[in-house]
Amino acid sequence: MPRSGAEARRRLRQAALELYRERGFDQTTAAQIAARAGVNERTFFRHFPDKREVLFDGEADLRATLQRAVAEAPEGLEPFEVLLHAFRESARNLENNRAFAEPRWKIIAATPALRERELAKHAWLTDAVAEALRQRGLGDGLADLTARTGWAAYQHAVQAWIDDPAQRLAVCLQRAFDDLRALITAVPSGLARTES
Structure with missing residues (x-):
């Protein structure tokens, strides 16, 4: 589990990028991104309003x-x-x-x-x-x-x-x-x- 907000944000961005490349954007959920990053879905939404915004951080x-x-x-x-x-x-x-x-x-x-x-x-x-x-x-x-x-x-x-x-x-x-x-x-x- 990431200890800092900046580290969680970085891991969420990286996880999203990996999943979008593997599965495609439409087939990837915020929950899957959070799981890949080792955080819960609530943490995802604390950093990003939706799964699109991860790429526009x-x-x-x-x-x-x-x-x-x-x-x-x-x-x-x-x-x-x-x-x-x-x-x-x-x-x-x-x-x-x-x-x-x-x-x-x-x-x-x-x-x-x-x-x-x-x-x-x-x-x-x-x-x-x-x-x-x-x-x-x-x-x-x-x-x-x-x-x-x-x-x-x-x-x-x-x-x-x-x-x-x-x-x-x-x-x-x-x-x-x-x-x-x-x-x-x-x-x-x-x-x-x-x-x-």
């Missing part, structure tokens, strides 16, 4: 990290540079938890109910990033557009990192933001206006 910490990193980014950076700075800060925790992050990502991708929950969580995080950008003086519309576009680049980078274990997440982030800048500044030849 740490979202509040991520939100706080992103907001703080946006606020503390050096002055004079362009909005996307501010976001790249913030995402690099949050990426450290993800890289340190790759053993959980990678299978988690795959379980979510394979489970419609989890993808729906993930979209809601991403909207919540994107709104937090947009608010942090507004606090830096960016206008409402531009803050929202920057946050949503930056979040898409972040997700693209995380997927590239999951797909290639040899890559560092920081490198994938830099590449995604470089590609985003190139995309923004490029004028596709088919769309270029011709002078008459």
